[in-house]
Amino acid sequence: MFSSHEIYLPVNPDALSLIGFTLLVEKLHKFHAISASFRSAGMGTPAQVQGLVFNSIKANVDIEVPKMRMQLRLNQFRTAKRIAPNAKIFNAQIRDATVVRRAVTLGLPVILVGQESEEIDTVANDYRTLAAEIIQQGEVL
Numbered sequence: 001m002f003s004s005h006e007i008y009l010p011v012n013p014d015a016l017s018l019i020g021f022t023l024l025v026e027k028l029h030k031f032h033a034i035s036a037s038f039r040s041a042g043m044g045t046p047a048q049v050q051g052l053v054f055n056s057i058k059a060n061v062d063i064e065v066p067k068m069r070m071q072l073r074l075n076q077f078r079t080a081k082r083i084a085p086n087a088k089i090f091n092a093q094i095r096d097a098t099v100v101r102r103a104v105t106l107g108l109p110v111i112l113v114g115q116e117s118e119e120i121d122t123v124a125n126d127y128r129t130l131a132a133e134i135i136q137q138g139e140v141l
Helices: 015-038 064-079 098-106 118-140
Strands: 006-011 048-054
Touching: 006 015, 015 048, 015 064, 048 064, 048 118
Parallel strands: 006 048
Antiparallel strands: none
C-alpha cells in the first residue's frame, strides 16, 4: 500500500463486501496518517481506491440492490475525501465460474486454467473488458 498509487477492489454483491470495503477504507486512512512522516514529495500521492469490481456474479441474479448500497457508500467516502474523486463501480463484472475457483485454488491466472473450456473464454473476456475499462479510466485522468 505504501508504494502503490491506485487500488482496485473486487467485491461480491453481498453485505460482507460492503462491510469489508468500509473497514478497508478506514484502515487505509489510518495507514496514510501513520506513514505520512515516511513519505517524501517525490513518492507521489498515497494509494487511493480508484474503483470497485463486482465479481462472483451468478447468472440470472439481480445485483442492483447491492450495487446501489455500494454506490451509496462509495459516494459517502468520496464526499469525505477518503477515496479518489473519480472512484467508481466499474461496468465490467466478473462472472461466477468454476474455472475462477479452480484458478484460485491452483494459484494460477484464469487464462491458464481449463484451456479447453468455453467457460474460460467468457470469464477471460470479463477480465479483458475490465482491463480495457481501467485503461480508459487512466487515460481520462
